[in-house]
Amino acid sequence: MKEGKDLNLTDLAKHIQLINQPNLQAIPVTHVTTDSREVVPGTLFVAIKGYTVDGHDYAELAVSKGAVAVVSERPLSLSVPNLIVRDSTRSVGLLASAFYQYPSEQMRLFGITGTNGKTTTTTILRDVLTELGHSTGLIGTVEVRINDTVVPSKNTTPQSSELQQLLARMHAEGVTDVMMEVSSHGLELGRVIGTDFDIVGFTNLTHDHLDFHGTFENYARAKGLLFAQLGQMASRHKVAVLNADDPYSKLYETMTGARVITYAIDAMADVTASDIVQTLSETSFCLNYQGERHPLTVQFIGRFNVYNILLATGCLLAAGYRLPEIVQALEAIHPAKGRMQRLDVPGYNVYADYAHTPDGIEQCLKSLVGVPKEKIVFLIGTGGNRDVTKRPTMGEMASKYAGTVVITTDDPRFEAYDSITSGIAAGMTHDNFVEIGDREEAVRYAAKLAESDNIVVLAGKGHEKYQIIGNEKIPLDEEAIVRATILKTEES
Structure with a gap:
């Protein structure tokens, strides 16, 4: 069996169903990708139409960077062989699997x-x-x-x-x-x-x-x-x-x-x-x-x-x-990062969890067995420009099990803070909650509520050390924020 780097265009074309008959030659293929930024000389470029970007629009760029052929779902006017398929997403999986020898x-x-x-x-x-x-x-x-x-x-x-x-x-x-x-x-x-x-x-x-x-x-x-x-x-x-x-x-x-x-x-x-x-x-x-x-x-x-x-x-x-x-x-192993992970804050019970669905929130809070509801401070957030129908149910679950709820955002993206938090607040069944759209500010607020005999849970981000605002990933280390806030509170 040939190694991936020894495969040529004719070899690879046998692994997909073509709807045209291009003039194929035994041109060496050194790489398979759908990302024009990763194209190097010898690449087989597969054009995929995504939700925001259409790879067909980057086919000429890929050729200019050394692509030896392009797989697409429609005919393209190119100086290299154009292999047309019904489904380029399916094709790239088959091509890449064959290229890397399964x-x-x-x-x-x-x-x-x-x-x-x-x-x-x-x-x-x-x-x-x-x-x-x-x-x-x-x-x-x-x-x-x-x-x-x-x-x-x-x-x-x-x-x-x-x-x-x-x-x-x-x-x-x-x-x-x-x-x-x-x-x-x-x-x-x-x-x-x-x-x-x-x-x-x-x-x-x-x-x-x-x-x-x-x-x-x-x-x-x-x-x-x-x-x-x-x-x-x-x-x-x-x-x-x-x-x-x-x-x-x-x-x-x-x-x-x-x-x-x-x-x-x-x-x-x-x-x-x-x-x-x-x-x-x-x-x-x-x-x-x-x-x-x-x-x-x-x-x-x-x-x-x-x-x-x-x-x-x-x-x-x-x-x-x-x-x-x-x-x-x-019995010898430990939990994954950010999954009901106890943060390193001596003297306090602060947990981080990835819960961002109604069921995830319920299961997260139900794990706090034996803790009175009034002793639980729960920070809850969800992403912007995403499924809005789950937000009220998230609020309902949070208020069912936590005595104090801090409602914030997760990755707000392009959605306004109050649009996100109000959706969660609509499901609250008690009034002991606050809406703070800025997540960093919300984490500080929750940290100030930490006491030696209560539990604070920061939900939504888990292991992640960032939040997405607009198109940018902004650094956000919630564990560091909690430690600094509690230390400052103790000193004041």
């Missing part, structure tokens, strides 16, 4: 989808497999990690050519197991076409991203694509791990030809948790599978994290690991 087939690939819990579950899987001595890769919201090397993440699910290049790099660096968050956007936009998953898991499905998908049914269908694309070859060991407590798992089971493992807390399932005991620092429960019962205590808080651990366990069982070794590794 890297996903050379490693074991775990894919996790769902509304909430993707980051935590993939991180649990990565940490457990690392604990068990494997070389691992992680692709997700917080970061891309190749063993101990961290690469900033642009999207939860990278664009096809970027994804295949990343997987190829992981394989070249000796990675054996890759954990990947698979977003509904990535599935709908075809970013994982050409990627061969071995084990995929489903967390849950709740209200989110309706600005993109239009309806909840479309959102659910998009998630289901991961299971439908898992493959039908009976000789290949493919497994889907589904949450039996979520009704959409029944739909996804009908969509896949793979073996199914279920997990649950309430329903009957293959992997279950019982005797759950929660505190503000750890959770204990009994992990059950095929007659085996193993008690464990983990450094994760909240019932939602029990679900994440059950899903990770199901994936690891599907991969052939035994329950005792899984339990031992689970």
